[in-house]
Amino acid sequence: MSGKPKLYYFDGRGKMESIRWLLAAAGVEFEEEFLETREQYEKLLQGGSLLFQQVPMVEIDGMRMVQTRAILSYIAAKYNLYGKDLKERALIDMYVGGTDDLMGFILMFPFLSAEDKEKQRAFIVQKATSRYFPVYEKVLKDHGQDFLVGNNFSWADVHLLEAILMVEEKKSDVLSGFPQLQAFKARISSIPTIKKFLEPGSQRKPVPDDKYVETVRRVLRMYYDIKAN
């Protein structure tokens, strides 16, 4: 028992990736157990480790935590990435809610048919550039500070960087109308813990491929018929 948090998920991004980002940003080392077979998943289920029969699951501080948002909130608070008071936490929660919705459109992307993928790509870019990015662009412009909330590095910054990079994978010049976000991206990427996470060999997972989709479907026996937004 190493005392490090242990992550139970597939060997791929999915819902666990935001958790990997946040732990890494906080400078916390973690272990991972990758689900590859149905049998592994059933063993976890039978062992009672999965409160609602789902992953992500993170063993941390004697708890078996499930529910991505709960896990992220715990990590943010524990490592002082959640603002200094209730109002800053409210802002962080709002901002993270937005980037979470945006990344949600990308989460199911690998499970779509080729035709639906094109449709979804356009949808993602449209939402990013008309609904989400303008909000963060304005926040940064209005206060002129380096970080989104309270002039302090927080969960909101980590989540936004993750979202920006994911959307850029779908359209590489998507930040062209957003100078504040371009500067933000450069700044946050150069924070030592984040820089390390962005280097090859880190626990950051690559863009999900067909093998990932196959594994998820095989292990969960779900997600065979996902449609675009």
Added chain:
Amino acid sequence: MSGKPRLTYLNGRGCMETIRWLLAAAGVEFEEVYLETKEQYDKLIKDGFLLFQQVPLVEIDGMKMVQTRAILSYIAGKYNLYGKDLKERALIDMYVEGISDLMQMILMFPFSPPDAKEKNLDSIKERATNRYFPVFEKVLKQHGQDFLVGNKFSWADVQLMEAILAVEERVPAVLSGFPQLQVFKTKMSNMPTIKKFLQPGSPRKPPPDDHYVETVLKVFKK
């Protein structure tokens, strides 16, 4: 300006209902503005009220809050319904997120195409009975306390109570295998603020009907 929180949403449950429940449970009076037309909604967006162009919107303590979870977390934090420390908060968060997944199915149900309604209803029943209710039945049985977390009334209790009633509206006998939840439901119903919220004339909204569905589709039409 009354100082009371002001809720902007449609005149119906949707994503706002859980917020109404939590404010009511905390004994907080609030005002409501109802969206009835697309023009009202478009104006809210144009005037910059909706951070991500979406409702729910709750004006509270000088903030224009959006994102249901953010709003609920703020209310829970402010009114001491969020546990006494980080670990209790973690438990509460896990429980409310699970319940929220169940509630999401109920939320979407009125919008199901007619040929999917029966299947979706079966899914709600299956998930409630096999995935969610057993968890809370076990939690209550194991610690034998009145409340889910830390022997104290919290956001988790409010959200579970809301979910139980919402599922019962669709699946009347759903609690038949869950004696702890039956007792929990009775206890919650008798808490003064909740009792008041369950009485006619409260801000609690009725189950969504066709008119509500129509209004949603009209107001949010692209």
